[in-house]
Amino acid sequence: MEVIHVSAECYPVAKAGGLGDVVGALPKYQHQAGHIAKVVMPMYQTKFLNTHEWDVVHKGYTNLGNWWFIYTIIKERHNTLGFDLYLVDINGLLDRERIYGYDDDSARFISFQIAVVDWLSSWKHHPDVIHVHDHQAALIPFMIKHTYRYQQLRDIPTVLTIHNAEYQGWLGWDKSYFIPAWDTWKSGLLEWNNSINALACGIRCAWKVTTVSRSYLEELRGSANGLEALFEYEKGKCTGILNGIDTKVWDPETDRYIENHFNVKSRSGGKAENKKLLCERFALDEKKPLISFIGRLVGEKGADLLPAAIGDSFYYIGRKMNFLILGSGSPVIVENLEKARTLSEGDCSIYIGYDETLSHLIYAGSDFILMPSRVEPCGLNQMYAMRYGTIPIVRNTGGLKDTVRDFGEPDGYGIRFNNAIVGDITQAVWRAVQLYDDPVLMDELRRRMMRLDFSWESSMKHYLDLYASL
Numbered sequence: 113m114e115v116i117h118v119s120a121e122c123y124p125v126a127k128a129g130g131l132g133d134v135v136g137a138l139p140k141y142q143h144q145a146g147h148i149a150k151v152v153m154p155m156y157q158t159k160f161l162n163t164h165e166w167d168v169v170h171k172g173y174t175n176l177g178n179w180w181f182i183y184t185i186i187k188e189r190h191n192t193l194g195f196d197l198y199l200v201d202i203n204g205l206l207d208r209e210r211i212y213g214y215d216d217d218s219a220r221f222i223s224f225q226i227a228v229v230d231w232l233s234s235w236k237h238h239p240d241v242i243h244v245h246d247h248q249a250a251l252i253p254f255m256i257k258h259t260y261r262y263q264q265l266r267d268i269p270t271v272l273t274i275h276n277a278e279y280q281g282w283l284g285w286d287k288s289y290f291i292p293a294w295d296t297w298k299s300g301l302l303e304w305n306n307s308i309n310a311l312a313c314g315i316r317c318a319w320k321v322t323t324v325s326r327s328y329l330e331e332l333r334g335s336a337n338g339l340e341a342l343f344e345y346e347k348g349k350c351t352g353i354l355n356g357i358d359t360k361v362w363d364p365e366t367d368r369y370i371e372n373h374f375n376v377k378s379r380s381g382g383k384a385e386n387k388k389l390l391c392e393r394f395a396l397d398e399k400k401p402l403i404s405f406i407g408r409l410v411g412e413k414g415a416d417l418l419p420a421a422i423g424d425s426f427y428y429i430g431r432k433m434n435f436l437i438l439g440s441g442s443p444v445i446v447e448n449l450e451k452a453r454t455l456s457e458g459d460c461s462i463y464i465g466y467d468e469t470l471s472h473l474i475y476a477g478s479d480f481i482l483m484p485s486r487v488e489p490c491g492l493n494q495m496y497a498m499r500y501g502t503i504p505i506v507r508n509t510g511g512l513k514d515t516v517r518d519f520g521e522p523d524g525y526g527i528r529f530n531n532a533i534v535g536d537i538t539q540a541v542w543r544a545v546q547l548y549d550d551p552v553l554m555d556e557l558r559r560r561m562m563r564l565d566f567s568w569e570s571s572m573k574h575y576l577d578l579y580a581s582l
């Protein structure tokens with residue numbers, strides 16, 4: 113099969129979160145399984161762009177409303193990532209340093225999608241599947257089905273994977289001229305709550321829709337940032353497929369970001385060495401359990417609860433643990449974390465920013481990883497943590513629910529709590545502190561977790577079955 117993935121992110125080219133990890137890994141495994149997997153993404157100004165060699169494979173001329181533009185498709189010459197990687201260059205619009213966060217993001221990502229569809233329409237053959245990811249690519253199924261210009265693509269099967277339904281790509285009707293002329297009888301497919309909604313449109317127009325875990329799909333019918341009724345209505349074509357992790361990148365035995373490698377057999381020594389390094393760097397006490405958080409500092413991840421949970425843990429449990437936070441996001445949360453750090457007298461350290469290398473050391477050197485998420489479509493952190501023998505403390509939601517079993521259950525290994533509230537987090541921290549006092553049990557849980565299989569092989573098979581069904 114020939115599959116074209118269209119996405120705004122792909123690790124290691126450009127990544128802001130889980131979307132990048134998934135699009136960087138799934139095509140690689142599909143390629144290894146004997147299929148042709150191609151990734152098409154915008155050409156941002158990234159280090160990857162400047163350190164790799166590229167060939168121009170296509171140049172086209174098209175328009176976004178009144179604005180006509182030239183786009184160029186370039187391909188990475190040596191297939192370093194294990195699949196064909198194509199970047200779309202639209203001068204001035206996509207070639208910027210950041211992925212998101214510009215005022216003209218709607219124009220950027222709609223032009224990107226138009227360029228992709230325009231390029232595909234110049235091909236002499238049709239790919240077997242177009243697999244689009246999140247709202248930045250979710251208008252493609254509509255474009256190929258209902259715009260006049262791209263009718264020759266209308267029979268290509270499409271799959272939309274939703275990595276996060278909170279962000280939907282809203283666009284006022286006054287900007288509807290961005291989208292190439294379409295059959296106006298179909299305007300209803302674009303609309304949700306009086307505006308154009310790219311994700312809602314993708315859910316209606318894609319042949320199949322997947323979410324990145326089963327529990328998340330169930331939860332979306334009750335809470336989907338306004339799209340609940342749509343998920344209920346379209347449930348027949350929706351499936352939850354759990355993400356895998358790239359076990360080549362995330363392997364404590366070979367990880368290129370850490371110095372002290374280890375495996376399930378050498379886990380105690382290996383983790384201790386990494387913890388020592390981490391604690392030295394952040395002036396933390398390596399004898400105390402180290403509870404870390406990595407992620408976007410936003411309400412969705414429950415990051416706003418961290419400052420109070422850290423304060424309450426010290427107050428009710430005592431100074432028996434250390435906290436380490438790596439993340440970036442809301443300035444209010446950053447300010448509150450700074451306050452919590454000041455009050456902690458050295459038992460809490462924070463690093464504001466995005467640092468891939470540090471994240472690997474944190475997974476390797478921490479005892480626990482805390483994820484008090486309000487919403488977690490799949491969550492990769494807990495799977496990375498477990499592969500590095502770090503016990504996840506997670507809220508019972510979405511992919512966290514599907515991947516972490518509480519150590520109170522038979523063969524369990526993690527810590528789960530039900531509500532995204534400070535009290536529940538504090539109680540979970542207390543369980544972690546007690547668990548840490550039992551080194552034999554800690555070690556056994558580590559052994560269990562490190563043997564779990566979260567690789568892409570099984571998830572990838574589900575995707576291949578889904579494509580085949582189309």
Ligand code: ADP
Binds near residue numbers: 133466493
């Ligand atoms: P998201 O909702 O942000 O996509 P996921 O759990 O699916 O959450 O993926 C998060 C990914 O981003 C993980 O690989 C995690 O290690 C990484 N990550 C998040 N924040 C940071 C940061 N500040 N520095 C380094 N890596 C980060």
